[in-house]
Amino acid sequence: MRTVALAAAFMLVVFLLVTWAVSYQMVSHARQDRKQVQAVYVASKEKELRHYVELGHATLARIAQGSGEQAALQQQVLAALSRMHFGNDGYFFVYDRFGNVLLNPGSMGIDGVDFCDPADTGSEQARMLINQAHAGGGIVRYNWIKPSSRAEAPKMSYVKTADHWGWIIGAGLYMDDIERELAAFDANAARTLRDTQIRLTALAIGSVMLISLAWLAWNLRNSRISGEKLRRLARRVVSSQEEERARVARELHDGVVQVLVSSKYLLETAQVHLEQDTEKAPENDVAKDHRSRRLAPQALLAQGLGRLQEALVEIRRVSHGLHPALLTDLGLAAALRMLVEQLCPQRAVDLRFTEQGFIPALSQAQRTALFRVAQEALNNALMHAQAGWVQVTLAGGAHHVALTIEDNGHGFDLNKVRADGKGGIGLRNMRERIESLEGSDFAMHTGPAGTRVEARLRLPQPEPDSTIRARPDPALGHLPPARRPAA
Template sequence: MRSSRHRCLPPVQMKLRQKILLLAVAPLAVAMLGIALAVRFQATALVRHERMLVEAAYLQSKETELRHYVELAQSAIAPMVKSGRTDEATRQAAMDALARLDYGRDGYFFLYDLQGRNLMHPRQPELVGQDLWLLRDPEGALTIQKLVAAAKAGGGSVRYLWKKPSSQQVAPKLGYVVAVPAWNWMLGTGIYLDDVEQTLRQLDARAETDIRETMAWIGVIAAISILLVAASGLALNVSEHREADAKLRQLAQRVVQSQEEERARLSRELHDGISQLLVSVKLVLEAATNRIRLAPTEGASVAPILGMALNRLDSVFNEVRRVARNLRPALLDDLGLYAALQHLAREMQAGSTLTINVTQTGKPRSLADEPATALFRIAQEALTNVERHAHATRVDVTLDFADRATRLTVRDNGTGFDVARMQVDPSRGIGLRNLRERVAALGGSFEILSAPTGTLLTASLPTAPQPFSPETSQS
């Protein structure tokens, strides 16, 4: 019996592990994944926002710088413009002065007339004299027209694509232009933005590296957390498994002990009661046989002896019925649980000072064999405990047939006991633990409330008994 229960434990253990995985590890993993996705989304949005701020601030500072350069160039030619002279020599002198102004390898000034013809370009002299009004950049934008429009509007910055002199590659450029209306000129300068783009790409790469490192740390923390939860769950599972195994061993020992106690009781009753009566009957019958053999004609004198033998046989029959009734009362099968409880109360009152009242409430119904036997044994154990330990004078037994359950309550006015201590003490309360296990096996509930003024025991079995599972009994 014990080995069969142990063979049933592994599936239960697997169920517990699956519950641990589903109820603890899986939600934790989902939560950590959600946190990781939220952190990545927020970090990416923050990086994008910071990139926009850095780019805007950088362009703003470069625009201010370019404006200062243009103002410096304007101040360099201002005396010649204000002189009122418009001859070619004066204009050429102004162009030469602007061509000598530069700030770095790719920092220079350029001149166009307001119709788009190039007048001066220190880095690309091949453009001088060309009409570039219809010039388009690789993206199809009319570059010179955009610059002229900004100059006519009072001056401002324009972003466009232009060949970088140092690398001979087309690169994004930020230009700043103003108009010189007196001479029909557009004066401008610019700064190439490929270095800015490279710096921003480096910032993006660094931010992406930081995000990946953060994701890696979150993954490590999630893995450690999942391992800790799984380890805790397995430890709890092992603890419950050991506790269940200990309960099974204790229950098995109790079953063996109960069997031995029942065998010993039956042995005593058979030896002390039935055996002695049968020996007495045997002796009486032998005496009658001897008398008949010695005096065959005196049959009348044998009649009292045979009558004595019949009386003793009646006693044997009564003793056999008593033993059988203790094993399983016939009233439980013939008249039902309520009649069996009444008979049990009468028998216990006959040999004690207890007053036992048995009542029935609700609409009576027939019970299956297992629940009827379980409730009867609970009442029998409870009344036996009251008689032996409670020092009570009155016990009320109530059998309640509710709609969804059959409930048995046993209430006494005894001195009570410590229920919690009784449940943890392995050497005491074995009978009550067996009753609890019996009720749990039928899907019912078992409760004991005890105080110095008395004890209330309640056992409730559902109308449709649920199948037994080891998890229910362990709870």
Template sequence: MKSRTTLLLTLVPTAFTLGAILLAVYFYSIELSNQQHRLLKEALLASKMAELRGYVKLARSALPAQEQAEGVADLLSRLDFGTDGYFFLYDDKGRNLMHPRQPDLVGQDLMEMRDPYGGTPIKDLLAASNQGGGFVYYYWNKPSERRTVRKLGYVEPVSPYRWMLGTGLYVDDIEQSIRAFDAQARANIHGGLLVLLAVSVLCILLISGTGLALNLRNQHRATEALRQLARRVVRSQEDERARVARDLHDGIGQILVSIKWLLETAMATQGRTTSPAAVLPGKLGSPQSFLQRALERLGQALLEIHHISNDLRPAALQDLGLAAALRSMVLAIGEEGGPRVRFSAHGAGGELTPQQGTALFRICQEALTNARRHAAAQRIDVVLLSASRRVILSVRDDGKGFNPQRAHAGGDGGSGLSHMRERMLMLGGTLSIDSTAAGTTVTAVLEPRGAA
């Protein structure tokens, strides 16, 4: 479930981001296409206008050598371009003098002729010619298609004949070129979006596959780590049980056997005489002496039970807190002789949980045991620092030091180090071991329950 949630948390933002990018690219492409459409239309119209103006200028350059209108009309009728490109000629009264595509119009007065939309194309063209020439949009019959379409015409006056010479291009040809451009632009946009979509899907698949593989590998590692931790916990419990059983057998068991023997001896002696004075010197002794020795051994048994109980769960730790328990342990070690041990506590941080207090106590206990038994230390400093956000326990000795990695791998003291690390790992703390030839420092850091 955790891997699936992590994968979803990775994929959803990625898919959303890629979708937003695709939408942004799409709308930007549409806007860019519209801008190009406008620019192309303007460029095409400007080009066509310049082309029409050039055609008329070219036709006029051939007119001065002609003196008869018939000759001029005959010359212009042969000057055509393209399928529907031709010149037309009118006098200043609107009478058609030449029309190569519609010869039936020649000689007709078309001044008041109207197109299907109510316009007067010849009157508008003459008005532009009388102003020295210009462009006019109007509707006219397209010869190649036999239908009336919009046309862009350009006219100029012809002196001294008082004629109007002009030509034109049908707008639908320009619009067809623009539509072809728009279609190609849309095809390019769609093709680019398909490529981006394919790349996005591929990226999502790669991210999904990579994330799934990483999650599976991490899950496998976490599962294996939990298994190893469980095995170590079980082994630690078994070791602790074995130690308690050994202490009970070797310590309490032997003392209880001794007490049993003393009591049996006292009873046997009591059966022979009831007076302590009756026991001769050099004999076993009086019943009171055996009972006295049994009481002494019973005191030893109680003391041993106290030591074992203190190892399992120190009473000072439960009743007085971690600092008092550590101080009591340091004082007990000092009474036993050996290295000098000094304890100091600073600050008053957040309240530790029972599990946290026990973990730090056991880590200190293990570090002190290692320093006394293996490091041949002469001085050990135990420092407990409590702050608002963390509690730090430091155990520093001046012993000969060791290699923590090698000790852990070789099993020589490695289980104790492993137990210390596992305790901190389960509680979310950290444990660091710095060991050199000049000594070893074990530092444990925990966040107390009352930390802000």
């Protein structure tokens, strides 16, 4: 669950960063595109106005070159220009050289627009137009009443001074259509940004869902694998318990029980003899026969006591195999030496135990794991390998301990045993015991020339300024050297 939360948080951060970056880029591009569109529209309007003014100027020049009085020609020009409308709200306006309005919307029949009232030729808009015309002509921007809507709107006009009569001819176009186009462009950009954000959100949600589904599938798979491992482990534990119980049962039946049964028979026989001696008085027997009859129960009792002593020894051996007291009291070396010495009289195999180097202090878990490995390896070598000799070596140093069990038996197929799910429990138990310890290695080599099992523990190094020294194994220097049969 923590992994999914981290992945979701990471996806959220990535989504926010990507959304911010995309939104920033889109807004930046939209602003640049808006400026370009606005520039294109304005340039188009300026070009259109220049064209209209040039057309009006050409009309004025054509009529002014005609014959007739100047006043009549001027009226003819004004009449022609008043009829020249363009667009819905486009018209010409004309000033004379003194700044008086000669042509205005009222005279053109355009209602609602009183551009540059003749009675107020000093208005701000009129002054802007006249000054721009005297400066050589050009574009003038201002706000004015739009005839179609009777509302104030931004307007752009182009003015130019005519060569004939010194008139100023101008034409204007309202810019609210450009504002509408730019508003539509902004709305489209906002809609595109919103759609992009929605797509990114859907992508993020889909990604989180895919991660969640992948995690769910992975979790289910791991659950199945873990369940199968637990089932195999449970079967292995049960099998190991059953094998251990069977071994203890065999040890008790073949050793302790047989000794106790024979002791029981001997004691019962001695009891019968004593009862018979008590019931029968030795009236006519000579002294020698009487002594022999009394010695017979004593011999049986002595044999029974001896068998009971053997039973005690056998029980101690079985108990030592289950958990040797020496392992806790005197350490690993003493327990291994005792294990080898107990097996020597029972097997026609040359068993050897050797200590090498300094054996540092080990924890209870480490001592137990190495002892069980030695038990299992010796059991395999004595029961299955048909070995002539088995060498157990415990070697150590300041920071490591190594246990080696080597024999000259016929070996076995290690790969086949590993592939067998039901067999090889002892080998797996050895490996798992060692690998469960930190800083440990387990290796096994087998072949026709014999088998070698090696377990190695790497012990942590003390701090440089530490004064604590590893306590030597208590068994060192207190036990006689291991029996080393002649090779």
